[in-house]
Amino acid sequence: MTDLDAPERGAVTGTGVRSRPRAALPALCATQITSWGIVYYAFPVLNPQITTATGWPAGVTAAAFSAALLVSAVAGIRVGRIIDRHGPRTVMTTGSVIGVLSILIVALAPNLPVFIAGWLLAGLAMAGTFYQPAFAALTRWWAPDHVRALTIVTLAGGLASTVFAPLTAALADHLSWRATYVALALVLASVTIPAHALALKAPWPEPQISTTLHTVGGTDQVARTRPFWMLAVTLTLSAFAVSAAVIALVPLMTERGYTSTEAAWALGLGGAGQTIGRTLYATLARRTSSTTRTIALVALGAVTTAALAVTPGPYALLVALSVAAGTVRGNLTLLQATAITDRWGTTHYGRLSGLLAAPTTTAAAIAPFAGAVAAAPLGGYPQLFIALAAVSTGACITALKTAPVKLGGSRS
Numbered sequence: 001m002t003d004l005d006a007p008e009r010g011a012v013t014g015t016g017v018r019s020r021p022r023a024a025l026p027a028l029c030a031t032q033i034t035s036w037g038i039v040y041y042a043f044p045v046l047n048p049q050i051t052t053a054t055g056w057p058a059g060v061t062a063a064a065f066s067a068a069l070l071v072s073a074v075a076g077i078r079v080g081r082i083i084d085r086h087g088p089r090t091v092m093t094t095g096s097v098i099g100v101l102s103i104l105i106v107a108l109a110p111n112l113p114v115f116i117a118g119w120l121l122a123g124l125a126m127a128g129t130f131y132q133p134a135f136a137a138l139t140r141w142w143a144p145d146h147v148r149a150l151t152i153v154t155l156a157g158g159l160a161s162t163v164f165a166p167l168t169a170a171l172a173d174h175l176s177w178r179a180t181y182v183a184l185a186l187v188l189a190s191v192t193i194p195a196h197a198l199a200l201k202a203p204w205p206e207p208q209i210s211t212t213l214h215t216v217g218g219t220d221q222v223a224r225t226r227p228f229w230m231l232a233v234t235l236t237l238s239a240f241a242v243s244a245a246v247i248a249l250v251p252l253m254t255e256r257g258y259t260s261t262e263a264a265w266a267l268g269l270g271g272a273g274q275t276i277g278r279t280l281y282a283t284l285a286r287r288t289s290s291t292t293r294t295i296a297l298v299a300l301g302a303v304t305t306a307a308l309a310v311t312p313g314p315y316a317l318l319v320a321l322s323v324a325a326g327t328v329r330g331n332l333t334l335l336q337a338t339a340i341t342d343r344w345g346t347t348h349y350g351r352l353s354g355l356l357a358a359p360t361t362t363a364a365a366i367a368p369f370a371g372a373v374a375a376a377p378l379g380g381y382p383q384l385f386i387a388l389a390a391v392s393t394g395a396c397i398t399a400l401k402t403a404p405v406k407l408g409g410s411r412s
Contacts (some may be wrong), residue, residue, distance in 0.1 A: 027199030029156035037164025071123025073361035080354030087204030088137035095128020096192035107181035136350040230401035237395035240363035244371035252381035273326025290342035302392035309385030
């Protein structure tokens with residue numbers, strides 16, 4: 001047995017002690033930072049330079065990026081099923097290779113159609129390397145103590161923009177956007193491909209099967225239940241409201257007379273709030289039921305969004321509200337990561353989480369554009385934030401119906 005395959009102390013299950021590869025968690029932390037940083041966060045930094053250099057419409061290049069997120073949402077369903085059966089190593093290693101190829105295609109694209117094709121391919125890479133497959137791996141290997149592992153990897157993932165946005169900007173100051181993407185592709189290849197290939201080799205354990213919930217019928221039985229669909233609706237509405245509010249925060253503040261730099265700082269400090277929120281989730285999970293936790297966090301999302309809508313200043317108060325909203329967003333990330341396990345166990349986690357992520361990822365992809373389009377008819381960004389708070393309030397109502405039915409008909 002190699003060090004990479006050495007098990008840590010795990011949960012005792014019907015199949016013995018669950019194997020926890022020592023290298024998996026640090027490797028996934030490194031690959032989440034790198035994958036998100038290069039495949040996702042480099043684009044908003046480079047897009048102005050891309051459109052200036054090529055003459056391609058900014059709306060079209062942004063739409064290509066959004067299309068990648070939509071591809072990721074659809075492909076994630078199949079990815080989850082493969083991981084359930086075979087583990088994460090092949091999927092995540094292949095996703096890393098596809099990610100490198102897609103970024104190189106984007107960098108070398110001679111025309112807009114090839115550029116768009118590169119981003120569509122990047123969507124497959126996102127499905128195979130971003131949070132969903134990492135969550136599936138850690139949930140199976142670390143269950144029932146998976147919240148700690150998920151928290152650690154999302155804390156690391158939260159550093160992606162902190163590391164790669166300034167790094168991308170620094171490279172772009174000295175290189176063309178194409179050369180910058182080539183350099184980033186080399187970093188992506190050197191970090192993620194070997195990490196996924198070498199650190200995820202441990203045997204894939206049998207899932208823990210819930211003895212109290214209706215999971216014995218398999219994925220299709222769970223996916224057809226009312227609680228699952230209500231959970232999907234809840235998280236989709238919440239994802240739409242949160243994603244639109246994040247992108248709309250800068251124009252909200254500039255509309256109120258703050259400088260773009262002040263608005264950017266407020267947005268950035270909101271990102272720091274996400275890290276704070278993720279450190280608090282494990283304590284929240286121990287002290288609340290899955291349904292109560294869902295309602296509370298979605299409700300807090302509505303409250304912070306509404307507070308930003310009705311608070312014109314002072315600046316320090318708006319920054320504090322942005323940090324508070326970020327804290328809620330950090331918790332919501334882990335809420336989605338644990339929503340399946342909390343209700344139906346780990347048996348079909350990959351497949352069910354893929355089904356759950358498809359509409360939420362789609363909502364997150366279209367929300368920034370929808371928010372920008374809706375702001376003017378609504379009368380401005382404060383009114384948009386009120387509307388987004390109303391969407392989150394609707395999500396609170398559907399969250400009431402997300403408790404899974406136990407054998408015997410009682411509610412959890």
